[in-house]
Amino acid sequence: MAYQEKQLQEISRQFQIYGEILHAETLKIGHINETYSATYDQGGMRVRYIHQKINKGVFKNPVAVMKNVMRVTTHIRRKLETAGARDITRRSLVVIPTRNGQSHHVGRDGEFWRTFVFVEGVQSLEAVQSPDQALQAGRAFGEFQSLLVDLPGGRLHETIPAFHDTRKRFGALQQAIAKDHYNRARSARPEIEFALNRAGLVGVILDAMAKGKIPERVTHNDTKFNNVMLDTLTGEAKCVVDLDTVMPGCALYDFGDMVRTTTSPTLEDELDLSKVKMHLPIFKQLAEGYLSTAGAFLTPAEKSLMAFSGKLITFEIGMRFLTDFLSGDTYFRIHRPDHNLDRCRTQFKLVESIEQQEKVMQKFVDGLDRGTARKSKRRAGQGS
Ligand SMILES: Nc1ncnc2c1ncn2[C@@H]1O[C@H](COP(=O)(O)OP(=O)(O)O)[C@@H](O)[C@H]1O
Ligand SMILES: [Mg+2]
Numbered sequence: 001m002a003y004q005e006k007q008l009q010e011i012s013r014q015f016q017i018y019g020e021i022l023h024a025e026t027l028k029i030g031h032i033n034e035t036y037s038a039t040y041d042q043g044g045m046r047v048r049y050i051h052q053k054i055n056k057g058v059f060k061n062p063v064a065v066m067k068n069v070m071r072v073t074t075h076i077r078r079k080l081e082t083a084g085a086r087d088i089t090r091r092s093l094v095v096i097p098t099r100n101g102q103s104h105h106v107g108r109d110g111e112f113w114r115t116f117v118f119v120e121g122v123q124s125l126e127a128v129q130s131p132d133q134a135l136q137a138g139r140a141f142g143e144f145q146s147l148l149v150d151l152p153g154g155r156l157h158e159t160i161p162a163f164h165d166t167r168k169r170f171g172a173l174q175q176a177i178a179k180d181h182y183n184r185a186r187s188a189r190p191e192i193e194f195a196l197n198r199a200g201l202v203g204v205i206l207d208a209m210a211k212g213k214i215p216e217r218v219t220h221n222d223t224k225f226n227n228v229m230l231d232t233l234t235g236e237a238k239c240v241v242d243l244d245t246v247m248p249g250c251a252l253y254d255f256g257d258m259v260r261t262t263t264s265p266t267l268e269d270e271l272d273l274s275k276v277k278m279h280l281p282i283f284k285q286l287a288e289g290y291l292s293t294a295g296a297f298l299t300p301a302e303k304s305l306m307a308f309s310g311k312l313i314t315f316e317i318g319m320r321f322l323t324d325f326l327s328g329d330t331y332f333r334i335h336r337p338d339h340n341l342d343r344c345r346t347q348f349k350l351v352e353s354i355e356q357q358e359k360v361m362q363k364f365v366d367g368l369d370r371g372t373a374r375k376s377k378r379r380a381g382q383g384s
Contacts, residue, residue: 002026003036008051012038014105015096015115017049024051031333032058032244037118048118049096053111054104059244062112064157066103069114069243070095071156072218076147090119090229090238122229122238128262131285132235133225137262138289140228140237141220141254148218148246149297156218156247163221163245164253166202166316170195173319176326184326188341191322194348201312205250205305213301219249223257251294251302252309258286259310260317264350269343276349278310278357280364287365295372303369307361311354318347 008024019042027035027050034053039046054062076092085091094117098105105113128134162168177185177192185192208214220240227242263282266275287306324331325340332340
């Protein structure tokens with residue numbers, strides 16, 4: 001049930017916002033967050049704010065979520081200021097504290113609320129419609145990671161532990177197959193076989209991280225295109241939102257999830273599998289955008305697994321859908337029978353499509369990287 005205007009106004013008044021509240025309304029009731037906006041009259045100017053209710057079911061420790069969000073947004077802002085960047089209030093979320101200086105407000109019903117400055121003149125789109133938008137997405141998330149490479153103050157809280165522990169996800173699938181509690185394994189034979197045949201994928205990044213070949217970084221962990229705010233006039237990415245899952249991770253998980261969510265023009269539960277395909281022109285723009293902002297800090301080992309990461313993250317989500325199908329659909333909400341199996345098939349079809357093009361994809365990434373290295377060498381030469 002969405003909140004009524006009167007309740008929203010009361011919540012809104014708990015934050016350090018000046019002026020007179022004019023109205024408050026629902027902006028989006030998503031899978032995870034409930035997002036509302038409130039408009040204030042500040043000396044004759046209308047100013048909007050975002051109020052968001054944190055989902056306590058998903059985030060067991062909302063205080064830790066907000067600590068992460070505060071650290072990340074403060075650091076980004078400071079770096080943009082130091083760099084003399086323009087348009088700073090549209091380049092990163094700004095948290096508005098409560099009247100008693102807290103990062104969040106706990107309502108009478110025990111719900112957690114936080115408030116951001118409303119970023120004006122931007123929009124988020126559900127799906128990538130052009131290669132340039134893929135470039136913008138890659139650039140935005142690459143920049144986000146790059147601004148956070150030197151985040152001081154130790155590790156962020158792991159707000160969802162083992163989020164991309166692909167080995168653990170594979171183990172959970174094996175268990176669900178062995179239990180087959182709902183007698184559904186027989187209707188998912190090809191998918192089960194597909195997953196078991198790819199056991200070798202699940203440890204690649206984890207092992208590289210454990211051996212210190214790939215560093216842990218601050219990552220966004222929800223790099224869907226609708227979390228990129230694009231300037232409504234220029235189409236340029238301004239900032240990224242949805243910072244609840246920002247935590248320690250692997251840079252490649254963010255890139256991999258971008259590949260998964262942007263390179264196929266289909267929905268996550270597309271039934272016509274012939275339409276599910278990794279589109280190379282979109283991948284190329286995504287990689288170009290990402291390397292334009294992340295290329296300077298990524299190590300050769302990270303870059304060498306960029307195409308692979310798209311395959312791995314798509315495989316991981318496919319495994320999770322399959323596991324949930326076999327376990328009675330307890331995690332992902334379904335809207336029709338076999339919905340999770342359909343979702344799994346879509347993901348596995350995309351995995352297959354990436355497999356067929358993985359070499360070309362990685363070759364393109366390697367070429368981009370060499371191009372960037374040549375350019376910066378030339379620049380260094382000019383400077384001396
Ligand atoms: N500070 C903001 N200014 C303007 N719009 C915002 C802001 N924060 C979020 N939004 C809009 O609300 C949508 C939902 O917010 P988000 O934090 O992504 O939650 P979720 O995706 O979990 O529903 C975003 O896609 C964006 O369009
Ligand atoms: Mg979102």
